[in-house]
Amino acid sequence: MSLQNLLGRLETRLREEVRDQAASLSLVRDHTPADRGLTRKCSAAASTAGAGARPNRRSRARSPGAPAGGSALSRRRSRAAADAANMAETSEEVAVLVQRVVKDITNAFRRNPHIDEIGLIPCPEARYNRSPIVLVENKLGVESWCVKFLLPYVHNKLLLYRTRKQWLNKDELIDVTCTLLLLNPDFTTAWNVRKELILSGTLNPIKDLHLGKLALTKFPKSPETWIHRRWVLQQLIQETSLPSFVTKGNLGIIPAERTQQLIREEMEVCGEAAGRYPSNYNAWSHRIWVLQHLAKLDVKILLDELSSTKHWASMHVSDHSGFHYRQFLLKSLVSQTVTDGSVLEQNTLRSEPAIVLPKDEEAVASAEESRINLPHLLEEEVEFSTDLIDSYPGHETLWCHRRHVFYLQHHLNGRFPHSVVQLSPADSPGGTLSDLHLIPAGPHTSQAMEVDGLSDSSKQGYSQETKRLKRTPAPDSLGLEMEHRFIDQVLSTCRNVEQARFANAYRKWLVTLSQ
Template identity: 55%
Template structure:
């Protein structure tokens, strides 16, 4: 099967042969024939819509296929294919394949993405189990397991293909907003609440954004993944003990789940009956990093990209968004801890002692550093008290600490961000990089520091 279509520049026919060329699954059309072929199929379809010429279903499939491969934004052709799908003359997977082929030539075609979402809604409807009464439900118990497995595998296959189509279209056209918006829609409707799918998407996107540091749409998609993971992890935090408490808290309590947006609620109601592809098991959920570690990894990625590719505003905007999301999650988490656990957690603002120090000397650990140093000081006093004649008695806790390995990385904090900005300004050779760093520091003081 062909996986790409394109035009071969050929102003006129030099040889008496077919203008269609197929080389290793690559379909090429000589440009001289377009001026004859496109008006022909266009008039054929219009005569059919005006009921002046009768065409059977197979002819309609062929005409619309040819027309859309030459002009993918012809809405009438997509509407005819919708009718063919509804009457059963066309398979949804076959129609999705045509859209995939058209997007290789027109990767930003809005009509193609709109039609693709309509077809996916039909697939979700077909995969939704029918509503049965109790007697019918009892009779279908034996068939449910195999049917659910088949439907789940189908949805998983469609979801995997959609991710590949979106990634291919995003690579063909920079800042392809239509492709990234479609990718978000697919996850919202076909993988709602699936932690494994969301985390796999976030991991797979790491290499892509590292190679497209100016593609704002790609980073916006990554921000959507972070928001979705934060929402799902916040809702399930009371079921799984967080291995890494947020800074400034003594013992984590489960935060209140974030309210669902209206459009998310509508999408969930529309696809509640559809089986979720590759549901996340407890092992899959445990493989997703804890919230602070998730934000630490994202900030580390921002740091590496900003230092490796100076002068790109998209990277600074992404860092601002990530830190803002982390700041609000920690504030809500600490507020819930103060209400549920009966202890007040200190809020990070511009009056804190950790922020009054110089950025180079401020600790990246933020508010929780004093408590860590206090505990370390108590342990040091206990160790000194056990020394006799200058010989220290081995502490069994030391062995346990050695077995734990290196400490967990620190989550983002306002002092560490000021230190990062200062380091960028010290070694800045690009005027654009300096302007972005100063703007980021001003945003930290005016928005986060208040």
Template identity: 35%
Template sequence: MGSTDKRGRRLFLDLNNAFKRDNRIDEFDYIPVMEPQTNCSPVVLVNHKLGIEMWSLKILLQFAYHSLMEWRATSKKFIESQEIICLSRAVVLLNPECSTAWNIRKEYVESGELTMAEDLKLSALVLTKHPKSSETFCHRRWLLSRFIDIYLQSSQGSNLSTGSGQEGFVSMDAIDLNMDLPQVNPPPVQNGVHVDGPMDYQNQMKTEIHVCTCAAEKYPCNYYAWSQRIWLIQHAYNCSSQALVGELHRTEGWVSAHISDTCGYHYRQFLLSSLCRQRESLSQQLSLQYTDLLEKEQGYIVDLIGTFPGHEAMWCHRRFVFNSLYRHYSQDLSPGSPDRGLIGESATQRQKKTRLEFEPSEWAQKEEESVKTKELKSLSSAQKQLAQKYLDWMRKIVIK
């Protein structure tokens, strides 16, 4: 069974032994050794870090892949399930885009021979080496969907949200929205995933946020990691206003440290757009106004642009924020608009609003003057070019 290179079986056993010796492996990578130099195993395990010398990768992958496909094609039932699980593990570690290997693992999860915790543990490890693997994120999404369904079933309807108007939604009243990982000494973990006890809903969702953040750190503009995070907010947190505001605050520091990463800004735009659709609950539950969040975001991005001149990603985000504010102010002035006067404000509070805040054209002119007096006079030629593009966009698209 497998490839003709007899070293493949030996490498496969070495990899399995590494996982048997240490169930806390939290990182995986290739070691740049192109030819065997000693009689030692190319599978290296040090301080919970797993490495495989590059010369052995092809041999190991060929053995594991061909063995797995041969079993798949002939359905050799005499091969133990654990052997197939280990073969699929070797394949996805080296080639995480192999959907067949992930599908085999799905079958074992469904049969109960492989736990969701173990598979979440492995896929998190895969992402430490392959942070932009779409198949790995897709598999995690499948696992988390099952986990959420099980949580809902175990709650026996007591935790179903009635505010959403849809069945099958987790109630936010039962969920801790602090998504920071606990700073305690837990039992053995795998990349933040606790696997020695029953998986806890809150801890697992916090862990997924952590996994997405680590993947985004390892690969710039990681669309798959941020899409996974959006999916999590939508399905695990129901896009609740508490979770959205919390994520808006939590990702502020990350975006400030990755100023050219467009995915970070796109994620914040998703959060703000979702909050726009929940303006009433935002005001009633958190005593926050959507306009205040937009104005804060505008101040935040203007400060970033001033601190780090010449980055187009920030200017694109500024366009989004400005357009959102402009349209929101315009909507407030529309006759018969249900949002006229901002939801949640009393008549007295609305009267205190300055004329500028309710005159979109004047507010837009103020923004234009701000750009002319600051960014357009920057010493950076790139900054001035981006500022001019922004002004041209304002005149053509927004100010009519």
């Protein structure tokens, strides 16, 4: 039977159901597919005959042998029998149709493993004798008319498998979960089934990352997809990784080249998802997670991210999540560096083991490359904020970002130029501003800090918190004065009510900071 004939029969059956419900009488008790056409003819004839005259009260009287409410009860029973028969036959046809669609989706991925986007094609009904799965270059489209049949079927089939009421082999599980997650990626059970397949070695985790990437093109904020994506990445970076990814000499650890490739791919996925959905908190949070667990907060990667997201931020001035990501980058750079005069040096990266390098020109060159000027970066970020506030007045996100950047700059440019704002090891890089503490810098940062001329602070009862309090910088009068001038300039030229409100709120915050 061709697909067009199958769709035609299915459409005919649906129309017959509507026609049966609208009929006023149904005179057949045993309703089977063989005599369904005769039933409809009899019902139509009875309806036509009864429409000519209205029965009086006497004609409505029940005959001695007729059961109570015979006419209404008979209609209900007949209608129920007809619906049951229609549903039985329709469900079989739907099953055949859905199985073909699932197979078409599987074949599409086999023909083109580089599919990079999925979408729905508006199509209320099937008009052509062809598959509802459309593959054009690297784009996969699904005609919308089949979703109402496809999604409930695969959903119910997977639930039957999980409740051990129906057996599915591994290939069927992969195909069913793939189809289901492309249509509804927030179905946790399907992701859990694929986790089991990955742990058993049946499913390649790289393919699961690709499936999640496709689902995010249609549902860019799907939390379950992001959660599963992090789980897969953890499986790839753990020492007890899958046997198929263990190579000689690495003891199960992913090579550096593969890690770098994963980082680049994840950054691309996060960037595309953030562009498809405004203020996509899930995407930006995943990007932070990648920096923490894959990149290990590498300073070079942090600087690259700060540079690459600058243009994106200038095009999305109301995206709080995007600017929060830039704030995370700045705080992470601060926490990964120590001061050396006005130039900041990179600490030993947490992602690399301690390696003793020879004292030669290469070591000196690598040390020079690792030196960054963090105060200059903060100044550039303040200038960037100034340009955006002047160009796009009335956006609260820009003022909040400026407040955060100035807070970091205010501490770096305090009275103690040889101190730096650094996160303590127990604090998370994404913590609040109250978690920032001043750690003394110098050639011997591991030694005890002198307090009031005493080298041994423990004898005087000084705790680490006491040292931090004594190291708190005084307000940077020059920086505060420049900020107040900036606010005066904004208030004198702006005609936006919201812009004036944000500027006044920022001024009040500066006053509290200087107290």
